Amino acid sequence: MGSDSQYQIPAIEFAMNSPELDRGTDEWYHLCKKVREACENYGCFEIVYDRIPPQLKAETFCVSRELFSLPLEKKKKNINPKPYQGYNGPSVRYPLYEGFGFEEASNYESLRSLTEELLPHGHDQFCTVISMTKKLDELKNMINLMILDGYGLEETSNSFMVSKTLLKLMKYTAPPSRYYSIGTPVHTDKAFSTILCDDQVSGLEVQTRDEQWVKLSISPRSFVFLVGDYLMTWSNGRMHAVKHRVMMCGEKERYSLAAFALPLEGSITKAQKELVDEDYPQVVKDLHYTDFSKFISSE
Numbered sequence: 317m318g319s320d321s322q323y324q325i326p327a328i329e330f331a332m333n334s335p336e337l338d339r340g341t342d343e344w345y346h347l348c349k350k351v352r353e354a355c356e357n358y359g360c361f362e363i364v365y366d367r368i369p370p371q372l373k374a375e376t377f378c379v380s381r382e383l384f385s386l387p388l389e390k391k392k393k394n395i396n397p398k399p400y401q402g403y404n405g406p407s408v409r410y411p412l413y414e415g416f417g418f419e420e421a422s423n424y425e426s427l428r429s430l431t432e433e434l435l436p437h438g439h440d441q442f443c444t445v446i447s448m449t450k451k452l453d454e455l456k457n458m459i460n461l462m463i464l465d466g467y468g469l470e471e472t473s474n475s476f477m478v479s480k481t482l483l484k485l486m487k488y489t490a491p492p493s494r495y496y497s498i499g500t501p502v503h504t505d506k507a508f509s510t511i512l513c514d515d516q517v518s519g520l521e522v523q524t525r526d527e528q529w530v531k532l533s534i535s536p537r538s539f540v541f542l543v544g545d546y547l548m549t550w551s552n553g554r555m556h557a558v559k560h561r562v563m564m565c566g567e568k569e570r571y572s573l574a575a576f577a578l579p580l581e582g583s584i585t586k587a588q589k590e591l592v593d594e595d596y597p598q599v600v601k602d603l604h605y606t607d608f609s610k611f612i613s614s615e
Contacts, residue, residue: 325522325532325540326354329364330458339461351459352466355543355551359558360522362532363459363511363539368451370537376448377515379441380485380571383416383434391416394434399506399613400482400576406489412499412564416485418445449483452511452575456481459509459541467551469590477550479508479577488519488562488570499562499570505544506612507576508585512540514572523559531563546579546603552587553599579605 328350330336336343354361383391388405394416396402401417435441460477464470491497499519513534514520520532520540534540548557564570579585585603592598 325358325360325362326350327362327364327538328354330367330455331364332366337458339465344462345465348462348466351462355463355541355547355555357525357556358522359543359556360560361541362534363455363541364535364537365455365539366537367455368448368539372444372448372451373513375444376573377571379444380416380487380573382441383485384414384487384571386434390434399609400484410498410500412489412491412497413562414487414489418449418483418485419480445483448573449481449575452483453481455539456509456511456575456577463547463551467588467591469588472588472590477508477547477577478583479579482507482576482578484574484576486572486574488564488572490567490569491564494565496563496565499564502559502561504548504557504559505542505576506546506608507544507578508546508550509544509577510540510542510574512542512572512574513538514570517566517568517570519562519564519570520572521561521563525556529561544577546585546605549585549600549603550588552591552596554591554596579603582606 328347330347334343335341336347338344351361391403391405391414394403396417398419401419404413404415404417406412406414456479464472488499502523512520516536518531518533520534521529522532523529532540542560543555543557545557548555562570562572583605585605587598587600587602
């Protein structure tokens with residue numbers, strides 16, 4: 317069961333028009349240090365961010381509700397054999413969860429063909445999803461630079477984090493009983509990183525370093541950044557791939573969205589050589605994206 321303790325993950329503000337967001341300033345490097353330490357010590361942090369209008373977030377959740385309200389037969393037409401993509405319906409083990417995964421969700425043509433099949437008159441809806449994905453991509457790219465600069469790797473190409481964005485819309489049905497029920501099981505994200513937000517219905521829990529579970533409560537204008545397995549590998553284990561889950565309780569449905577930064581097909585993620593030394597010998601094997609994806613989606 318999740319804890320109602322006062323445990324707080326770091327809340328880091330990325331304020332519009334602030335010198336903290338001007339790369340190369342003292343304020344920027346101070347912010348980079350905060351981001352790096354949060355990723356190392358907690359594996360996650362709250363992003364207080366005002367460059368994504370609340371209205372855009374609200375409209376994206378409206379699209380999500382419309383998609384999930386479609387008949388099951390129609391949703392199943394979007395089933396995709398690739399991990400995390402297409403429609404995932406409730407299962408015997410996890411009956412509260414449904415998800416839609418959209419690869420290349422910032423690509424107009426790619427998303428249009430898919431959305432028009434599900435929502436024939438959904439032009440405005442998929443434009444909203446594209447706008448949200450582009451905003452999240454901008455945020456992801458900025459955090460990538462902060463991570464580089466936080467380790468003093470300004471001169472290093474950020475090609476290590478060249479990625480594709482998988483946008484995942486998720487719905488969790490309220491449990492039939494008043495007891496805590498599993499929405500999604502304990503896991504770390506099989507991505508470089510994840511940026512996540514919800515519709516203010518709680519449920520997301522993270523595991524602390526001392527293996528306690530705590531429920532996160534995030535402000536309406538905030539997002540959560542989660543370190544994934546590939547970023548942990550790149551940092552040679554310095555960054556903490558945080559275990560998390562969704563636990564449902566109460567009478568409200570929960571809607572959330574996540575932007576996963578996935579490696580490109582066939583790419584290999586290695587520990588950054590500057591982060592391997594006598595104090596930090598290489599602790600994680602190289603991760604081949606295609607092989608790893610097949611492994612985690614197998615029985």
